[in-house]
Amino acid sequence: MPNQPLPSGLPIIAARAADSHKGTFGRALLVGGSVGMPGSISLSGQACLKGGAGLVTLAVPDAIINTVANFEPSYMTWALPTDRTGRIPLHAKARLNEKLHSSDCLAIGPGLGQTRGLFHLVSHLYETFSKPMVIDADGLNLLAQRDDSLAGHAGPRVVTPHLGEFRRLVGKPHLSMEDARDMAVDVAGNQQVVVVLKGPQTLVTDGHRHWHNPTGNPGLATGGTGDVLTGLITALLAQSLDVYEAALLAVYLHGLAADLAIRETTQSGLTASGLLTFLEEAWRDYESRRDLPST
Numbered sequence: 001m002p003n004q005p006l007p008s009g010l011p012i013i014a015a016r017a018a019d020s021h022k023g024t025f026g027r028a029l030l031v032g033g034s035v036g037m038p039g040s041i042s043l044s045g046q047a048c049l050k051g052g053a054g055l056v057t058l059a060v061p062d063a064i065i066n067t068v069a070n071f072e073p074s075y076m077t078w079a080l081p082t083d084r085t086g087r088i089p090l091h092a093k094a095r096l097n098e099k100l101h102s103s104d105c106l107a108i109g110p111g112l113g114q115t116r117g118l119f120h121l122v123s124h125l126y127e128t129f130s131k132p133m134v135i136d137a138d139g140l141n142l143l144a145q146r147d148d149s150l151a152g153h154a155g156p157r158v159v160t161p162h163l164g165e166f167r168r169l170v171g172k173p174h175l176s177m178e179d180a181r182d183m184a185v186d187v188a189g190n191q192q193v194v195v196v197l198k199g200p201q202t203l204v205t206d207g208h209r210h211w212h213n214p215t216g217n218p219g220l221a222t223g224g225t226g227d228v229l230t231g232l233i234t235a236l237l238a239q240s241l242d243v244y245e246a247a248l249l250a251v252y253l254h255g256l257a258a259d260l261a262i263r264e265t266t267q268s269g270l271t272a273s274g275l276l277t278f279l280e281e282a283w284r285d286y287e288s289r290r291d292l293p294s295t
């Protein structure tokens with residue numbers, strides 16, 4: 001990896017200007033978590049910080065806010081109400097709106113859970129938030145329940161399904177990975193979203209362009225690594241990359257972190273929180289190679 005040029009097509013992020021400040025790198029808001037799943041949204045938040053976002057806020061049910069806050073001091077938290085099932089209720093919308101105005105981008109889904117109220121909340125945000133938005137995990141499962149799952153959005157969108165989630169989105173429970181990859185290109189083009197179809201050689205497509213990611217390994221097949229990817233994409237959106245570029249570079253760095261990690265640990269020993277520590281190594285590798293001529 002070191003001394004080899006970066007693959008062509010990979011977005012280049014310039015070195016930070018000497019006079020830059022946290023506002024330069026954007027304000028990210030991530031919504032998720034529920035009783036029993038505080039870790040997923042924290043992993044996303046930590047990855048968002050390590051992805052370089054200037055200010056990161058996690059909006060979570062108040063029942064888990066202390067747990068989430070204790071995982072990491074560098075992000076902020078924003079308390080939403082908790083319903084009887086331990087999840088965010090629909091009436092959290094007003095409280096969330098207060099924070100949306102000052103956010104440059106939004107991610108929703110990790111650890112969210114699924115209720116009728118959350119279906120309406122996710123649909124509302126998908127249809128009205130005009131800035132870039134990442135939808136993952138239960139956010140996708142909820143969108144899958146709409147009449148036309150990905151139609152009618154109000155701004156740039158990245159959706160990050162694994163095969164199970166993609167099958168739900170398109171209503172085809174037996175779709176093969178090969179067919180899903182073909183369909184993902186069509187869906188992205190028709191719905192004007194970026195689709196990140198996760199798995200070995202994750203596909204990133206906006207319907208016109210596509211990227212078969214060369215990094216990553218089966219060490220990533222462990223709970224929470226997708227939550228890390230969501231945070232990383234959100235970080236790059238906060239830094240003003242467009243949705244296709246943000247998704248592509250995040251997928252590349254995420255897989256690269258896993259490849260660097262298994263040199264020091266093993267595939268079986270890799271965890272999502274362990275992966276976070278290797279994001280720094282991935283950035284170091286990327287930055288050392290970005291000024292070399294591309295392949």
Ligand SMILES: NC(=O)C1=CN([C@@H]2O[C@H](COP(=O)(O)OP(=O)(O)OC[C@H]3O[C@@H](n4cnc5c(N)ncnc54)[C@H](OP(=O)(O)O)[C@@H]3O)[C@@H](O)[C@H]2O)[C@@H](O)CC1
Binds near residue numbers: 164
């Ligand atoms: N620490 C935490 O708090 C964590 C919390 N998390 C949270 O948990 C929630 C549920 O998310 P989830 O992805 O675990 O459940 P779900 O969507 O039902 O997926 C499983 C189904 O999809 C399939 N399937 C999956 N991948 C596939 C593939 N590559 N290729 C093929 N099939 C694949 C799989 O099929 P199987 O092969 O297992 O039969 C199964 O049917 C969500 O909110 C998330 O954020 C997690 O992030 C973990 C860490």
Ligand SMILES: Nc1ncnc2c1ncn2[C@@H]1O[C@H](COP(=O)(O)OP(=O)(O)O)[C@@H](O)[C@H]1O
Binds near residue numbers: 200202221
């Ligand atoms: N065999 C594999 N090879 C390469 N990458 C993988 C493999 N299995 C899983 N991954 C990656 O790990 C991540 C898993 O995401 P996801 O299934 O959403 O996990 P979670 O919801 O538990 O965080 C994705 O980025 C996916 O591409």
Ligand SMILES: [Mg+2]
Binds near residue numbers: 227
């Ligand atoms: Mg996931």
